[in-house]
Amino acid sequence: MSTMLKIDDIHVYYGAIHAIKGVSFEVGEGEIVALIGANGAGKSTILKTVSGLMHPRSGSISFMDEQIAHMDAYKLLRHGLAHVPEGRRIFLQMTVQENLEMGAYIRKDVSKADLDMVFNYFPRLKERRKQIAGTLSGGEQQMLAMSRALMSHPKLMMLDEPSMGLAPILVDQIFDIIKQLHKDGTTILLVEQNASKALEIADRAYVLETGNITLSGTGVELARSDEVRKAYLGG
Amino acid sequence: MQILQYLINGISIGAVYAIIALGYTMVYGIAKMLNFAHGDVIMVGAYISFCVTNYLGLPAIVSILAAMIVCTVLGIIIEALAYKPLRGTSSLAVLITAIGVSYFLQNAAQLIWGSAPKNFTSIVTFKPFSLAGGELVITGEVIITIVISVLIMVGLTLFTGKTRMGKAMRAVSEDRDAAQLMGINVNQTISMTFAIGSALAAVAGVLLCSTVPTLMPTTGSMPGIRAFTAAVIGGIGSIPGAMLGGILLGVIETFSKKYISTEFSDAIVFAVLILILLVKPAGLLGKQVQEKV
Numbered sequence: 001m002s003t004m005l006k007i008d009d010i011h012v013y014y015g016a017i018h019a020i021k022g023v024s025f026e027v028g029e030g031e032i033v034a035l036i037g038a039n040g041a042g043k044s045t046i047l048k049t050v051s052g053l054m055h056p057r058s059g060s061i062s063f064m065d066e067q068i069a070h071m072d073a074y075k076l077l078r079h080g081l082a083h084v085p086e087g088r089r090i091f092l093q094m095t096v097q098e099n100l101e102m103g104a105y106i107r108k109d110v111s112k113a114d115l116d117m118v119f120n121y122f123p124r125l126k127e128r129r130k131q132i133a134g135t136l137s138g139g140e141q142q143m144l145a146m147s148r149a150l151m152s153h154p155k156l157m158m159l160d161e162p163s164m165g166l167a168p169i170l171v172d173q174i175f176d177i178i179k180q181l182h183k184d185g186t187t188i189l190l191v192e193q194n195a196s197k198a199l200e201i202a203d204r205a206y207v208l209e210t211g212n213i214t215l216s217g218t219g220v221e222l223a224r225s226d227e228v229r230k231a232y233l234g235g
Numbered sequence: 236m237q238i239l240q241y242l243i244n245g246i247s248i249g250a251v252y253a254i255i256a257l258g259y260t261m262v263y264g265i266a267k268m269l270n271f272a273h274g275d276v277i278m279v280g281a282y283i284s285f286c287v288t289n290y291l292g293l294p295a296i297v298s299i300l301a302a303m304i305v306c307t308v309l310g311i312i313i314e315a316l317a318y319k320p321l322r323g324t325s326s327l328a329v330l331i332t333a334i335g336v337s338y339f340l341q342n343a344a345q346l347i348w349g350s351a352p353k354n355f356t357s358i359v360t361f362k363p364f365s366l367a368g369g370e371l372v373i374t375g376e377v378i379i380t381i382v383i384s385v386l387i388m389v390g391l392t393l394f395t396g397k398t399r400m401g402k403a404m405r406a407v408s409e410d411r412d413a414a415q416l417m418g419i420n421v422n423q424t425i426s427m428t429f430a431i432g433s434a435l436a437a438v439a440g441v442l443l444c445s446t447v448p449t450l451m452p453t454t455g456s457m458p459g460i461r462a463f464t465a466a467v468i469g470g471i472g473s474i475p476g477a478m479l480g481g482i483l484l485g486v487i488e489t490f491s492k493k494y495i496s497t498e499f500s501d502a503i504v505f506a507v508l509i510l511i512l513l514v515k516p517a518g519l520l521g522k523q524v525q526e527k528v
Contacts, residue, residue, distance in 0.1 A: 035253075072420075073412070085413065101399075105399070105419055
């Protein structure tokens with residue numbers, strides 16, 4: 001297994017606030033890696049820093065052996081790194097179809113094969129393709145956000161809280177699709193507050209607390225660990 | 236019949252406001268800033284057109300194209316030098332800078348062309364035609380202005396609705412970060428928006444001075460503010476809103492000048508703005524957007 005994403009001792013600040021205090025971790029090709037931790041631990045900040053929406057003050061990030069720590073966000077998708085941000089951030093005033101077109105923006109044209117590929121994962125979106133995205137339900141919006149990211153054929157897909165605000169049955173559906181995407185060859189970096197769900201599908205996981213990684217291990221190990229059970233799995 | 240005459244004249248001047256308002260609204264929608272120098276770009280466009288016809292003796296169409304090219308470049312330069320370095324800082328800083336750019340352009344124009352008004356020669360050469368036995372006169376300027384404004388609106392609607400670049404603009408307008416995650420170069424998109432807005436300003440400048448032929452360094456400032464008002468009335472950020480607001484404002488202005496008072500026409504226009512905003516705070520066609528906290 002070769003390393004796809006390597007984060008080495010990054011420090012990230014919001015103005016004067018030191019949000020990420022020297023975090024290092026790796027994602028290997030073909031893995032599902034989960035970052036778990038409480039609200040405000042810095043999970044989303046790490047993803048934003050990897051995708052170039054924020055930049056670390058020090059430390060390095062390499063993706064497929066290329067230094068990306070100071071690359072502009074819009075260039076990263078071309079390298080095969082897609083980010084499904086927290087809160088979905090779909091274009092609410094555009095149609096489902098237009099959102100998908102934006103997902104394929106870097107390839108200039110939208111092929112029927114790509115649309116079929118995402119509709120295969122998310123059949124419900126097919127019926128709704130002419131609908132304005134803002135009128136979709138929360139679950140459908142999450143599906144659209146993931147589909148939009150898929151349109152670029154990413155090598156690594158970073159998902160920020162895909163289960164947020166969804167009914168349990170939908171959470172199960174979304175996680176099934178993540179597993180399917182992984183099986184079909186996409187490497188996944190998953191940020192979740194729903195630790196039990198995340199650890200269930202993760203090959204490896206890291207626990208983040210106030211800007212530091214405090215624990216790491218395989219998904220199974222962490223799910224069994226006393227500390228994690230107490231803090232994140234409800235005893 | 237007289238009312239109809241004023242209505243037509245009002246629509247025509249309103250169509251000019253609408254073209255200016257489109258520039259305001261596009262830049263606001265995409266760059267999230269009020270470019271108060273927009274009115275002065277109009278003035279520059281009019282001067283360029285004036286110079287090309289009067290000093291170089293070239294035909295009107297060439298003068299319009301020259302004005303559009305110069306203003307496009309000017310718009311891109313203004314954005315790159317004055318606004319881009321301020322991206323991510325407070326919107327107040329950008330606003331003050333825009334006002335500074337506005338004064339800079341007016342003073343530069345004064346240095347280059349002097350403060351004495353120039354007599355702009357209309358680009359329209361065909362004769363007005365009369366209807367209803369001479370009671371209704373429709374000038375060539377009125378026809379050209381209305382036709383061009385409709386073409387511009389249809390063009391922009393198709394551009395933002397159908398093209399890849401236009402959709403990218405809408406994406407940036409809605410969510411800048413998410414747009415970047417789609418691989419859209421936000422800086423380039425904003426620059427493009429300024430280019431389009433400024434090219435429209437050039438057209439508006441030529442049309443404005445063809446109707447009201449006095450050209451001086453402050454020529455763009457009041458129409459610029461009226462057009463901004465028009466954009467707000469229509470719902471800032473909305474293309475049809477800018478068009479509707481512009482025409483509404485032109486008609487109100489013309490009628491109040493005729494039937495109430497010339498001096499108070501601006502006061503009346505702004506009173507209408509206040510009334511509309513009281514009832515519809517987002518403007519007539521604006522979307523009520525919830526501020527994220």
